[in-house]
Amino acid sequence: MVCYSLDPENPTKSCKSRGSSQAWWHIPAIQALGRIRQEAQSLRRKALSLVSCFAGGVFLATCLLDLLPDYLSAIDEALEALHVTLQFPLQEFILAMGFFLVLVMEQITLAYKEQSVPPHQEESRALLGTLNGGPQHWHDGLGVPPARGVPAAPSALRACVLVFSLATHSVFEGLAVGLQRDWARAMELCLALLLHKSILAVSLSLRLLQSHLRVQVVAGCGILFSCMTPLGIGLGAALAESAGPLHQLAQSVLEGMAAGTFLYITFLEILPQELASSEQRILKVILLLAGFALLTGLLFVQI
Incomplete structure (x- = not known):
């Protein structure tokens, strides 16, 4: 840029003042872009939170109105076919084992991560958390807020532990679909999984990107995570085709x-x-009630 000064005693004065004025004009534009970016991120978090609530309603109806009745009737039929009479509440015990399986995996992963976090700054959250709009919540996959002096991004090993835990969890979710003998009910479970996995996949991808891993590693983890649910569906379908009371019990x-x-x-x-x-x-x-009503309506139509 060519600049001509009108002051013979200070020929650079006009150039400096013009450059300074141009720089000041850029500051409001940068601030506006920053505000737009923050608003876009806030809208994205709120949208993910709302979709997650709808998915929660779908899962609630799936658990209470579909999965539990089918499971209880199936295991009762298997025990009756084997002529087994139990005084112990085996059905509820098996249900609790599935509950504790995920709980133990989560707590082991959290305990491993929190070894590098000072005790007074620990704040445990859920492993499978979603991105929430509230500033007081940390939904970063492992759910532990970054401490002072400790890097916010986990190491590659911790990221792999997170992916492994979620992948194992996805296999059991896929089993719930593959073990269904009714095609319509299997589609209902697929709908519930689609909603939940979409939220979970976004959260996991953001967490892996924050881990400063290579793009190839992040892509590999995403492929592994996406293949686990179909693998569980295949295993469940193969087991469902087996005949005999023992296979039915398993x-x-x-x-x-x-x-x-x-x-x-x-x-x-x-x-x-x-x-x-x-x-x-x-x-x-x-939205929670809407998700519950959606699955309830589908079940009511099938009756």
């Missing part, structure tokens, strides 16, 4: 453990995290 046991994982997701993952936020409470409840 199928019922796996179905009960899968139902326990669904209970965990619904009551300890989605609902507490999303409803704990003070933002959009009424809308979240409406």
Whole structure:
């Protein structure tokens, strides 16, 4: 840029003042772009939170109105075919084992991560958390806020532990679909999984990108995570084709453990995290009821 000064005593004065004025004009534009970016991120978090509430309603109806009745009737038929009479509540015990399986995996992963976090700054959250709009919540996959002096991004090993835990969890969710003998009910479970996995995939991708891993590693983890649910569906379908009361009992046991994982997701993952936020409470409840009503309507039509 060519600049001509009108001051013979200070020929650079006009150039400096013109450059300074041009720089000042850029500051409001940069501030406006920053505000737009923050608003876009806030809208994205709120949208993910609302969709997660709808998915929570779908999962709640799937657990209470579909998975649990099917599991209880199937295991009762298997025990009756084997002429087994139990005084011990085996059905509920198997359901609890599926619940505790995910709980133990989560707590082991959290304990491993929190070794590098000072005790006074620890704040445990759920492993499968979603991105929430509330500023007081940390939904970063492992749910532990970054401490001072500790890098916010986990190491590559911790990221792999997270992916492994979620992948194992996805296998059991897929089993719940593959073990279904009714095609329509299998489609209902696929709908519930589609809603939940979409939220979970976004959260996991953001967490892996924050881990400063290579793009190839992040892509590989995403492919592994996306293949686990179809793998569980295939295993469940193969087991469902087997004949005999023993195979039916094994199928019922796996179905009960899968139902326990669904209970965990619904009551300890989605609902507490999303409803704990003070933002959009009424809308979240409406979407929760809408998700529940959707599955209820589908079940009512099938009767």
